Amino acid sequence: MTTSDEPPAAPVSEAELVRRHADLVRRIAHHLAARLPASVEIDDLIQAGVIGLIEAVRHYSGDRGASFETYAGIRIRGAMLDELRATDWAPRSVHRRLREVAEAIRAIEQATGRDARESEVAERMGISLKEYQEIVQDGARCQVLSLDVGGDEGNQTLDAPDPAAGPLDELQRREFQDALVTAVAGLPERERLVMSLYYDDELNLKEIGQVLDVSESRVCQIHGQALMRLRARLLDWKEMQAAA
Numbered sequence: 001m002t003t004s005d006e007p008p009a010a011p012v013s014e015a016e017l018v019r020r021h022a023d024l025v026r027r028i029a030h031h032l033a034a035r036l037p038a039s040v041e042i043d044d045l046i047q048a049g050v051i052g053l054i055e056a057v058r059h060y061s062g063d064r065g066a067s068f069e070t071y072a073g074i075r076i077r078g079a080m081l082d083e084l085r086a087t088d089w090a091p092r093s094v095h096r097r098l099r100e101v102a103e104a105i106r107a108i109e110q111a112t113g114r115d116a117r118e119s120e121v122a123e124r125m126g127i128s129l130k131e132y133q134e135i136v137q138d139g140a141r142c143q144v145l146s147l148d149v150g151g152d153e154g155n156q157t158l159d160a161p162d163p164a165a166g167p168l169d170e171l172q173r174r175e176f177q178d179a180l181v182t183a184v185a186g187l188p189e190r191e192r193l194v195m196s197l198y199y200d201d202e203l204n205l206k207e208i209g210q211v212l213d214v215s216e217s218r219v220c221q222i223h224g225q226a227l228m229r230l231r232a233r234l235l236d237w238k239e240m241q242a243a244a
Contacts, residue, residue, distance in 0.1 A: 017057045018050070021072055025049035028076050034204060036084075045080045052079025097135050098228065100125060106232035115188050116232075118225065136224030137217070179237040183230050191226035198223060 029045040056075035060068050104124045108116035122132035184195060190212070197203045197211060205219045212219065 014054075014057045017068070018053055021053055021069070022050075024069065024073060025053055025076055028073065029080065031202070032077070032080055040084070044083060048079045048083035049076040052076040055079070094138050098138070098231070101132070101135055101228045102232040102235065105229055106235055109232065116229070133221045136228055137220045138224070140220050140224035140227060175241070176234075176237070179234060180230070183233045183237075186233070187226055187229060191222055191229065194219060194222045195226050 025046055026049075029042055029049055032045060033040060033042045052075040053072055056068070056072040059075075060071050101121060104121045105116045108120050108124060118132060119129055122129045125132065127135075184192065187195065193212070194208060197208045198205075203211070205216045205223070209216045209219045214222075
């Protein structure tokens with residue numbers, strides 16, 4: 001039998017793990033901040049993220065099947081989202097108008113069997129096209145973090161699965177993500193492209209505008225329209241889940 005002459009590695013302290021991953025907190029904070037209104041303070045996100053990192057250090061177990069950085073990233077982002085939801089920087093009037101848009105899109109698509117057009121949604125809501133486009137721009141800002149498929153209080157978020165989640169929670173989240181993937185695949189081509197460039201390729205609105213040769217404001221409208229359409233289509237999924 002041979003033995004190694006090298007001593008076993010000393011365990012890393014909690015403080016050292018937090019120090020090593022401080023840059024991860026800042027990266028996630030800046031990534032989220034780039035998609036939020038200027039009124040959201042990045043220092044608040046970082047502060048919440050550090051709390052998430054500390055929780056990750058205290059609760060991580062290597063047998064969960066995820067690396068520490070993956071696990072910590074989820075906990076950090078989740079802590080930042082919790083902070084944003086707690087402060088609720090979007091006025092209730094915005095949430096109400098977004099629900100109205102989703103309901104109008106859903107009604108039109110159920111009646112026609114095709115994608116609802118902007119002009120049709122505006123007409124059904126009794127507002128101008130310009131006002132409708134302003135609402136969906138607000139939707140892009142407010143729903144970049146979560147996709148509300150519930151009522152006044154209920155949100156089904158698009159967060160990555162928590163490795164510590166129980167089997168039932170994980171199953172429900174997977175079912176939601178499957179429904180979301182299907183809904184995204186069914187978006188009109190331009191909306192689907194914007195979603196891909198924004199979330200998969202992580203381009204900002206200005207960069208997407210250069211790809212599509214449209215203004216940054218128009219990209220924001222297309223993004224918001226896609227989110228509203230997804231929200232409308234996932235209402236059916238929520239109702240089926242409730243009836244099951």
